[in-house]
Amino acid sequence: MALSGATYFRSGDDSYRPNLKTWAERMSPVIGEIEKDVVRSMPGHPAYKSAIGLGALRRVLYSYAWRNPSIGYAQSMNIIASVLLLHLKEEDAFWLLATVCEQLLPDYYSKTLLGVQVDQRVFAHLVSISLPLVAAHFQDIDLDQATITIPWFLCLYQSAFPASVSTRVLDCFFYEGPRFLFMLGLAILKSCQGQLLKCTNDEGIVWTMQAFFKRFQEVSPTSEDDGGGNNNNNGNDNDATACADEDKAE
Numbered sequence: 001m002a003l004s005g006a007t008y009f010r011s012g013d014d015s016y017r018p019n020l021k022t023w024a025e026r027m028s029p030v031i032g033e034i035e036k037d038v039v040r041s042m043p044g045h046p047a048y049k050s051a052i053g054l055g056a057l058r059r060v061l062y063s064y065a066w067r068n069p070s071i072g073y074a075q076s077m078n079i080i081a082s083v084l085l086l087h088l089k090e091e092d093a094f095w096l097l098a099t100v101c102e103q104l105l106p107d108y109y110s111k112t113l114l115g116v117q118v119d120q121r122v123f124a125h126l127v128s129i130s131l132p133l134v135a136a137h138f139q140d141i142d143l144d145q146a147t148i149t150i151p152w153f154l155c156l157y158q159s160a161f162p163a164s165v166s167t168r169v170l171d172c173f174f175y176e177g178p179r180f181l182f183m184l185g186l187a188i189l190k191s192c193q194g195q196l197l198k199c200t201n202d203e204g205i206v207w208t209m210q211a212f213f214k215r216f217q218e219v220s221p222t223s224e225d226d227g228g229g230n231n232n233n234n235g236n237d238n239d240a241t242a243c244a245d246e247d248k249a250e
Contacts, residue, residue: 016090029072038054060081064098079159100156156173192209
């Protein structure tokens with residue numbers, strides 16, 4: 001919370017719970033989208049196999065949509081929120097999500113996704129400078145690099161790596177700031193450069209990247225079911241997240 005700036009962004013605002021009751025009476029055009037994504041965010045993870053975990057995720061996403069209707073809801077926010085709830089109390093997860101969307105990555109989750117679109121152009125330029133052979137090869141096979149990298153940036157790499165790695169990615173992101181998304185992306189492409197240069201089409205590129213991330217699953221400690229994505233709870237089979245513990249106490 002402190003590294004991300006969420007503590008200061010919150011500024012002692014304790015209105016989350018009271019506002020839930022007020023906002024609950026309001027409708028939002030994105031509720032249908034949220035409902036679809038809540039159940040498929042981390043469907044196999046123990047924390048989201050019960051109504052407690054799903055309810056916490058639903059409340060965080062609903063509350064943010066009501067708080068900031070200019071953004072409302074965008075896919076990938078559910079992934080970020082579901083991971084945050086594994087480590088934080090519900091209200092803290094809400095404020096950290098708000099900090100990501102409004103302070104750290106403004107316009108990333110807007111209706112036009114303008115922020116992430118701009119950063120993809122910046123990232124493509126960085127690739128052309130740091131990895132010119134990769135950039136040239138992508139052009140040769142007519143691959144739009146953004147189709148591969150936009151999900152990395154939007155999800156903060158949470159859907160790509162297993163939990164034992166993705167939580168460290170979050171730590172680095174909150175410590176380094178948005179530039180870490182570029183740093184990690186360049187490191188990934190550099191690690192895969194040899195294999196990428198052998199690919200003759202976009203299907204080969206996709207397969208190469210999937211194989212790269214799969215290596216981390218093979219060497220990382222995982223639970224029997226990682227939740228449908230790559231995240232897991234590092235062997236903790238309790239279905240109560242930190243936020244759920246708070247709800248039980250109320």
